[in-house]
Amino acid sequence: MHHLMVSCTLWGNGYARIYRDKFYRPVRLQLQHPAEIEPLLSADDVLYYRTSSGEMLSSDDVIHLRGLSTNGYKGKSPIAVHRDNLYLSQAAQEYGERFFNQGGNMSGVFKYPSTLKPEAYQRLKRDLIAQSSGLHNSHVPLLLEGGMTYERISIPPEDAQFIATRKFQKTEIATIYGVPPHMIADLERATNNNIEHQGMEFVQYCLMPYLVRLEEEFNRKLLREDEAGSFYFLFGLNGLLRGDAKTRSEFYKNMNMVGAMSANEIRSLEDMNTYDGGDEYFVQANMQPVRTALALSSGEQNQGKTDTDNDTDKGNKAE
DSSP: OHHHHHHHHHHSEEEEEEEEOTTSOEEEEEEEOGGGEEEEEOTTSOEEEEETTSOEEEGGGEEEEEOSBSSSSSBOOHHHHTHHHHHHHHHHHHHHHHHHHTTTOOOEEEEOSSOOOHHHHHHHHHHHHHHHSSGGGTTOOOOOOTTOEEEEOSOOTTTTTHHHHHHHHHHHHHHHTTOOGGGGTOOTTOOTTTHHHHHHHIIIIIIHHHHHHHHHHHHHHSSOHHHHTTOOOOOOOHHHHOOOHHHHHHHHHHHHHTTSSOHHHHHHHTTOOOOTTTTOOOOOTTOOOHHHHHHHHHHHHHHHHHHHHHHHHHHHHHO
């Protein structure tokens, strides 16, 4: 499972070969590196998988978790699709590395009122390089002599939005996979009111697309025909989608009152032990189906009519 997800999110495809016994029951899965297997579509639209050894496998014998696809049978790598964005991030990182390795000093121009002799020029150059290069010389003031002045000609990192660029690239990479900002420690726009919903959105919009594909692959390829109607694969995400204690309490209460969940089912979802008698389902006594209410109303009317007829008969007999 972990290997399939990593392969899919990095290469766009995750593969696992299915080995079966003589009764066509799956006995084990062998993970395949995306570089060692290739999906091929035949002329008659039949999908096969060719391994690095040249073996051709039927699509029924390969679990294939694919990402974004433009041809329907092979996924694209998210890294390749967003190559330009990632290249900008790498360029910004390299720029920052060079900037800080050079002591945080920007390039500029040294102005001297006259011409320096070669010996003086070389001595000044050596002194400036030794004084301004390296982290240990960061922010050390320059010692200029002979009326020399220094004029900065490049834009400071703050003006060039360097920090903002680095931050944007971090969020951009998370956006590729649908990961909420707060899960990469970006809490600028996170509040106590919305962070819970952002966590649910991570499950719904990031994890669910992959998990649904896995469920469909497992149900289609790991179950025999006689098992398909009785068994199925499903990833339990209740633990990830649980709200706060108050929200869960209200949900459980409503589900229990309408007979949809028993006490033991609620306790199981809360990782609590069950107890005897907790499997009973209850409904409120003051609630009933409309059909039952109509039947009771009709019965009462008929009963009232019968009672009236009986009173009339009694009066006739008394006369």
